[in-house]
Amino acid sequence: MKQLVIFDLDGTLLNTIADLAAAANHALAALGLPVRSQTECQSFVGNGVGKLLERALPEGYKTPEYMAKIRPAFFEYYDKHLADNTRPYTGMAELLSSLQKRGIKLAVASNKYQSATERLxxxxxxxxxxxxxxxxxxxxxVKPDPTIVNDILFAAGCTREDVLYVGDSDVDMQTAKNAGVRVCGVLWGFRTREVLAGYQPDYLTENPQEILDMVM
Structure with a gap:
């Protein structure tokens, strides 16, 4: 029985892409640069805000100078609007509640900056x-470095054998492999089945309730 389930946040617990895209586009527009589609922004996320913004900048603008300008514009907007259109994925609140009732420890491991992660x-x-x-x-x-998983293991007092890591991206699959823990790829998030399957996760699921069976 897995005693600890670690969840990624964006694309796994919460659908955050609309608010992330709005903040990125607000920052781009503030610099007089062309905005990106939500689909483009979805492909940019997963490695933290810095990488999101670097990827969103046009070619020729991915410089330290423009990064220094775009970051504060993003944070100012996102800190005010991070929950405007963000919602939990269907069934995730119920899954967390069921796991908690069964005595399973729960944790979140995200590449979103700490204050926003905690607030959401x-x-x-x-x-x-x-x-x-x-x-x-x-x-x-940041992930896929396993430090965040190791820190959670220490806080939970669990061993790697006790853990199921749940995420939606290639970054999550790599993180779990690097940490030496079992991993479930979820198919309602920001990456395709093909991308996740390429990392040979222990599980792939389209249904949050199936995760209950993975920890029993």
Whole structure:
């Protein structure tokens, strides 16, 4: 029985792409640069805000100078609007509640910056107790580096054999492999079945309730 389930946030627990795209486009427009489609932005996310913005910038503008300008414009907007159109994926709140009732420890491991990660988890899942809610933190490498998983394992007092990691992206599949934990790829998020299957996850699912069977 897996005693700890670690969830990615964006594309796994929450559909955040509309608000991320709006913030990125607000920042691009503030610099007089062309905006991106939501589909484009969806392909840019997964490696943290810095990479999202670098990928969103046009060729020829991916410079330290433009990065220094676009980051504050993004954060100013996103901090005010991070929950405007963001919603939990269908069945995720029920899944978390069921896992919690069964005594399974829960955690979040995200490449979203720490303050936004904490705010979104608290806002959308107020009844759920998470052993750890970790996002991108200063001086800590982002996923797919396994540090975030190792930090959660320490906080939870669990071994790698106790863990199921749940995520929607290639970054998540790599993170779990690098951390030496079992992984479930979810198919309602920001990447395709083909992308996830290429990493040979232990499980692939289209139904959140199937995750209950993976931890029993």
């Amino acid at each position: 988890v608290k806002y959308f899942f107020p009844e759920i107790h998470f052993t750890a809610v970790l996002g991108q933190r200063e001086g800590i490498p």
